Amino acid sequence: MNLKKYKHAITAVCVLGSLAVAGIAGKDFYDFRHYEEVIIPGEGVTSTFQLSDYNENLKGTFGDTTVYVMEGEKEGGSFLVLGGTHPNEPSGHMAAITMIESGKVEAGTVYVIPRTDNSAFTHNDAQEASPHFFHIETESGTREFVFGSRASNPIDQWPDPDVYTHQSGQTLSGSEMRNINRTYPGVKDGTLTEQISYAITNMITTLDIDMEMDLHEASPEYPTVNATVAHERAMDMASMGILELQMAGVDMSLEPSPVTLRGLTHRELGDHTNTLALLMETGNPSQGRLHGATSEELIIDGKDKFYEKAAELGYLYIPYDENGASLDMRIGRHLQGCVEYMKAFSDMYGAEKGEIIMTGIPSYEDLTSGGKTIGDYLN
Amino acid sequence: MKKKLAVMALCLSMAAGSLSACGGNTSETQAVAETQAASQGAEENSTTEGEVAALPEGIAEGPIMLTSVGQSADVNVVQTLLKKCEIESDLNATVTADQLDGYKTLVLAIGGSSKGLGAAGVDENQEIERVKAVIAKAEEQGMTIISLHIGGSARRGTLSDKFIPDALAAADAAIIVSEGDEDGMMKGIVTENGIPAAFVENQVGAVEPLQTLFVK
Numbered sequence: 001m002n003l004k005k006y007k008h009a010i011t012a013v014c015v016l017g018s019l020a021v022a023g024i025a026g027k028d029f030y031d032f033r034h035y036e037e038v039i040i041p042g043e044g045v046t047s048t049f050q051l052s053d054y055n056e057n058l059k060g061t062f063g064d065t066t067v068y069v070m071e072g073e074k075e076g077g078s079f080l081v082l083g084g085t086h087p088n089e090p091s092g093h094m095a096a097i098t099m100i101e102s103g104k105v106e107a108g109t110v111y112v113i114p115r116t117d118n119s120a121f122t123h124n125d126a127q128e129a130s131p132h133f134f135h136i137e138t139e140s141g142t143r144e145f146v147f148g149s150r151a152s153n154p155i156d157q158w159p160d161p162d163v164y165t166h167q168s169g170q171t172l173s174g175s176e177m178r179n180i181n182r183t184y185p186g187v188k189d190g191t192l193t194e195q196i197s198y199a200i201t202n203m204i205t206t207l208d209i210d211m212e213m214d215l216h217e218a219s220p221e222y223p224t225v226n227a228t229v230a231h232e233r234a235m236d237m238a239s240m241g242i243l244e245l246q247m248a249g250v251d252m253s254l255e256p257s258p259v260t261l262r263g264l265t266h267r268e269l270g271d272h273t274n275t276l277a278l279l280m281e282t283g284n285p286s287q288g289r290l291h292g293a294t295s296e297e298l299i300i301d302g303k304d305k306f307y308e309k310a311a312e313l314g315y316l317y318i319p320y321d322e323n324g325a326s327l328d329m330r331i332g333r334h335l336q337g338c339v340e341y342m343k344a345f346s347d348m349y350g351a352e353k354g355e356i357i358m359t360g361i362p363s364y365e366d367l368t369s370g371g372k373t374i375g376d377y378l379n
Numbered sequence: 380m381k382k383k384l385a386v387m388a389l390c391l392s393m394a395a396g397s398l399s400a401c402g403g404n405t406s407e408t409q410a411v412a413e414t415q416a417a418s419q420g421a422e423e424n425s426t427t428e429g430e431v432a433a434l435p436e437g438i439a440e441g442p443i444m445l446t447s448v449g450q451s452a453d454v455n456v457v458q459t460l461l462k463k464c465e466i467e468s469d470l471n472a473t474v475t476a477d478q479l480d481g482y483k484t485l486v487l488a489i490g491g492s493s494k495g496l497g498a499a500g501v502d503e504n505q506e507i508e509r510v511k512a513v514i515a516k517a518e519e520q521g522m523t524i525i526s527l528h529i530g531g532s533a534r535r536g537t538l539s540d541k542f543i544p545d546a547l548a549a550a551d552a553a554i555i556v557s558e559g560d561e562d563g564m565m566k567g568i569v570t571e572n573g574i575p576a577a578f579v580e581n582q583v584g585a586v587e588p589l590q591t592l593f594v595k
Contacts, residue, residue: 224494226533227533235452236455236458238452239452242456242459242582243583246581246582246583247583251531254451254452254456255494256451256492256498257494258497259497259498259500260498261497
């Protein structure tokens with residue numbers, strides 16, 4: 001067969017095929033980038049504002065995000081909860097949404113940002129074959145939530161440098177420049193990610209927020225997991241919280257915020273504001289390197305035979321067996337943690353600053369042995 | 380010949396133990412520990428099958444220096460536990476041997492943390508050397524040493540295990556969260572050295588043993 005005879009036709013087919021692939025992929029990227037995740041605030045939310053109120057450079061960008069305010073009838077201390085710092089760590093994102101949808105603040109003021117790095121919710125990590133969404137059954141029907149990326153979308157911030165030099169002088173690999181939890185305290189007119197972290201730092205300073213919690217997940221094979229990391233000023237309060245958590249059935253280790261590791265919330269927000277800076281980690285099997293296919297089931301049930309094997313071999317830092325590490329359980333850890341740290345804050349600083357009390361959210365027990373699922377607490 | 384030497388060593392260590400029968404200082408504990416270890420070694424040839432001695436009452440008193448062994452934040456949790464017992468302590472996670480003057484009790488919170496070592500600006504070998512020097516000074520001053528390993532399995536493994544033997548073997552009493560000793564390593568150390576110890580279910584469980592150990 002003489003292919004030369006058909007070369008124009010073959011070229012045309014290849015070009016059309018490429019355009020079709022590009023078109024389908026492009027639509028998929030476009031739709032995901034512009035997807036509007038639905039959050040249905042409960043009666044506990046008293047107002048909202050945009051993060052760009054604390055850095056006008058964010059207005060109209062994919063870095064702007066909604067801050068939900070939950071003000072108690074009784075005055076008290078203030079608490080900022082950051083969910084979705086890394087949108088591929090869904091328990092932090094979902095714990096924040098659960099607070100917004102079912103929480104009620106009795107005393108003090110709680111600020112919740114469920115999509116801290118909003119840009120990172122507009123794509124997911126290349127070459128991971130991650131699903132775009134996961135679904136949760138609720139009374140109002142099936143709800144869809146975004147499984148995003150660890151870092152801001154390169155469309156918003158490109159190209160990455162070879163080396164990212166933090167404002168402290170610390171150098172990291174270039175892609176970390178899009179990881180918001182390496183960019184604090186932020187730069188007002190810096191990269192989009194630095195602008196977001198600047199806005200959060202400025203918001204904490206301006207509103208004089210007493211305590212801050214950044215909700216994360218980590219690979220089960222990473223040592224700092226099922227842990228709280230605390231700035232040195234927050235260490236006494238965190239110690240109290242750890243013991244209270246244990247009484248609530250949640251084993252949690254406490255780690256000091258390294259002084260020399262810069263750009264993270266527990267270091268920079270503690271150093272650059274008056275807030276008591278905390279960060280919590282749960283163990284997320286969909287995030288590590290040892291799991292099989294990254295599926296919606298893995299995100300929600302946390303069951304993976306390879307992690308089971310790794311646990312048998314003693315390679316994991318979380319308890320893990322055939323029951324997996326479900327999203328419900330991981331959300332339960334975060335919510336119980338927030339409650340216990342609010343209690344610890346109230347015990348230590350209540351007389352001076354007033355208490356912080358939130359009710360209505362599920363406990364760890366509710367979401368593990370209590371027969372409830374997170375869908376029972378979503379609107 | 381070896382058997383004779385072993386018997387002689389046993390007799391000598393028993394005599395040393397009987398010469399210092401009261402109080403709770405470390406050299407006494409070590410003598411008793413050596414005796415028990417020798418007899419256990421001879422009779423059982425096992426490190427983990429021995430009985431753990433019960434905690435004595437009121438062997439520790441203030442002023443108390445609380446320090447870390449491995450720079451984990453468990454040292455802060457231990458201080459909170461002490462506060463729950465209404466026991467005041469001075470926390471210095473990186474205390475050095477020359478800072479122990481005036482203290483009667485040294486509390487060691489054992490548990491390694493790479494984050495903590497980084498925060499303290501030391502590596503594991505420097506930490507081990509610091510702790511050895513602090514223990515030696517405490518023993519020289521006749522201080523009571525209480526060691527706690529409360530971090531469970533999260534404070535076991537390659538890093539943490541390096542900090543455990545010295546800090547536990549030097550103790551006059553120890554409190555250990557059982558979940559961190561599933562392999563029996565710490566039980567082996569306390570039984571070998573005749574160290575009274577309490578194995579508790581979790582960190583909160585350390586409150587009662589602490590109340591037992593400290594003079595009201």
